[in-house]
Amino acid sequence: MVKTIDGKKVAAEVISECATELAELQARGIKPGLAVVLIGDDPASQVYVSSKVRKCAELGMHSEKIVLSKEATQEEVLKVVERLNHDDLIHGILVQSPPPPQIDEDAIIRAIDPSKDVDGFHPENVAKLALEDPTGFVACTPAGCMRLIEAAGVEANGAEVVVVGRSMIVGKPMALLLMARGADATVTVAHSRTKNLAEVCRRADILVAAVGRPEMITAEFVKDGATVIDVGINRVEDSSKAKGYRLCGDVAFDEVAAKCGQITPVPGGVGPMTIAMLIKNTIKAARLKS
Amino acid sequence: MVKTIDGKKVAAEVISECATELAELQARGIKPGLAVVLIGDDPASQVYVSSKVRKCAELGMHSEKIVLSKEATQEEVLKVVERLNHDDLIHGILVQSPPPPQIDEDAIIRAIDPSKDVDGFHPENVAKLALEDPTGFVACTPAGCMRLIEAAGVEANGAEVVVVGRSMIVGKPMALLLMARGADATVTVAHSRTKNLAEVCRRADILVAAVGRPEMITAEFVKDGATVIDVGINRVEDSSKAKGYRLCGDVAFDEVAAKCGQITPVPGGVGPMTIAMLIKNTIKAARLKS
Numbered sequence: 318m319v320k321t322i323d324g325k326k327v328a329a330e331v332i333s334e335c336a337t338e339l340a341e342l343q344a345r346g347i348k349p350g351l352a353v354v355l356i357g358d359d360p361a362s363q364v365y366v367s368s369k370v371r372k373c374a375e376l377g378m379h380s381e382k383i384v385l386s387k388e389a390t391q392e393e394v395l396k397v398v399e400r401l402n403h404d405d406l407i408h409g410i411l412v413q414s415p416p417p418p419q420i421d422e423d424a425i426i427r428a429i430d431p432s433k434d435v436d437g438f439h440p441e442n443v444a445k446l447a448l449e450d451p452t453g454f455v456a457c458t459p460a461g462c463m464r465l466i467e468a469a470g471v472e473a474n475g476a477e478v479v480v481v482g483r484s485m486i487v488g489k490p491m492a493l494l495l496m497a498r499g500a501d502a503t504v505t506v507a508h509s510r511t512k513n514l515a516e517v518c519r520r521a522d523i524l525v526a527a528v529g530r531p532e533m534i535t536a537e538f539v540k541d542g543a544t545v546i547d548v549g550i551n552r553v554e555d556s557s558k559a560k561g562y563r564l565c566g567d568v569a570f571d572e573v574a575a576k577c578g579q580i581t582p583v584p585g586g587v588g589p590m591t592i593a594m595l596i597k598n599t600i601k602a603a604r605l606k607s
Numbered sequence: 608m609v610k611t612i613d614g615k616k617v618a619a620e621v622i623s624e625c626a627t628e629l630a631e632l633q634a635r636g637i638k639p640g641l642a643v644v645l646i647g648d649d650p651a652s653q654v655y656v657s658s659k660v661r662k663c664a665e666l667g668m669h670s671e672k673i674v675l676s677k678e679a680t681q682e683e684v685l686k687v688v689e690r691l692n693h694d695d696l697i698h699g700i701l702v703q704s705p706p707p708p709q710i711d712e713d714a715i716i717r718a719i720d721p722s723k724d725v726d727g728f729h730p731e732n733v734a735k736l737a738l739e740d741p742t743g744f745v746a747c748t749p750a751g752c753m754r755l756i757e758a759a760g761v762e763a764n765g766a767e768v769v770v771v772g773r774s775m776i777v778g779k780p781m782a783l784l785l786m787a788r789g790a791d792a793t794v795t796v797a798h799s800r801t802k803n804l805a806e807v808c809r810r811a812d813i814l815v816a817a818v819g820r821p822e823m824i825t826a827e828f829v830k831d832g833a834t835v836i837d838v839g840i841n842r843v844e845d846s847s848k849a850k851g852y853r854l855c856g857d858v859a860f861d862e863v864a865a866k867c868g869q870i871t872p873v874p875g876g877v878g879p880m881t882i883a884m885l886i887k888n889t890i891k892a893a894r895l896k897s
Contacts, residue, residue, distance in 0.1 A: 443737050444730030447783075448775055475802045483786055485738055492796075493737075496773055501800040503807060506782075510791040512765045517793060 319574040322546075324586040327468040328461075331593035332376070338600050339376055342607070349603035350379030351409040351435065351595070352401045356394060356416045357387030366413050372592050378599070379406050387417050394420060395428050402430040408606060409435035409599035432605065435598035437490070446490055449497050452605065454598050459491040461590025462546050463500070466523060469579050471544045474501040477520050481534065481567070482527035483508045487548050491525055514538070524577075526567035534568040542578040548587050609864040612836075614876040617758040618751075621883035622666070628890050629666055632897070639893035640669030641699040641725065641885070642691045646684060646706045647677030656703050662882050668889070669696050677707045684710060685718050692720040698896060699725035699889035722895065725888035727780070736780055739787045742895065744888050749780040751880025752836050753790070756813060759869050761834045764791040767810050771824065771857075772817035773798045777838050781815055804828070814867075816857035824858040832868040838877050 373380035410433045431441035437456035445453025482488035495502040518538035531551035549567030566583030663670035721731035727746035735743025772778035785792040808828035817838035839857030856873030
């Protein structure tokens, strides 16, 4: 029996906690607001942005979707961010990634008021994560992974964790969260230059795959009974599908599931957690302002 | 034959590079300046501060030692920092740690202009380290350790490194430096909650000890031929010494030296690197301003 960690279920729990918090804030006259800025008309980004805004609306939060043309200039985007920084209705600002090539994404992120940076990418929030300052915002994907590990009933304290991937979006923040006081895991960050990667991964009680390479983590990378968190969402050509592709993670699900203790599926694992953690961060931002 | 990594020699090499850089900057009319702020009269801090200022003077840099009484208030220290932030003669500012108990050290660090934060403790520089932005300042002790590893001729790329200790002063920045692109080590951060610590440490091709516990890293923690970097400087009672104590590292030197490939002694290993990297950071600060 494969024991999957149900990301939809855990995300629904987080959303339910958010609803309770929102009711409490509403009673105090506080209505958290999220602004999502989309530059251009990338279909995948449109879907992501719409679902974020819709979820806010469902929960009775204020939300705005601001769509700029794909020819928008850096100055135009910065002006929008600046306006949102000073807008009291807005507690969280997210600029959907990736922007068109003429936009300097790092400069946009630095322009967001750190206290409204619910994506957790502003340097001030990166530093707070490293410094274990709880007033910062943690990037939604690693925060969601932490919640999944907790929901799976797996003890991180003293566990050996291997994070495969060292990006600033997932790998590094994940490692920093897991090694922090309170989580107390023994964390190894592995990557493309790691020798004997399979052997290193086999040490892991908890294995986090965030490499963006379809199904590269096979059974030989996984210790019997380990907990496997698959952050990858990859499209793989598949002529048997109507769309011509299927979605898969960084983990070869079937063979790993037969060996590990628990595993997140793709889709339905880490993915659903992202919006839930975004909502949670936006509520936190509103609370810190109040 | 013990192969020690001679911190004094490597520090002298760094200082010699600094002298060359200083001559070049001088030819362009630039004189890097360091201000060291000492609050109170702690004898060890006085020694550290004086040696920093003296080294600057020897190299023909501008340097200032600013001594405040141990009763100085937070506001007084902030005013001094603010003045130094706006002083064009000063490119680097360091407030000697630890300050007296009435001082909020984090707030002081945050008040230092990040472009003058040659200690590398300001959140903006912590973030730049995590984000692999080379315009930041790296804390002097981990930067010195990196230089010692390089000087030892040990290849970090693909090596297994275990960092024991997760402080923001040494352990975490050390781990971030070693896992960054270019260094490319496979890094594990171990700490007091790590199970089977000796076993985890024995995996290391390069072992960095930064726990602050005298001689806790014994031979059983070390793989044959490993490179050992000992960051600890501990005082241990020793009635056979005139001072009543001796200095030792976190590593049990004699038994580990008999087993490992190379090792930094205490004193004379990591210690001498700190001032050298501080001078290097101050020159970098002046260069970035010019």
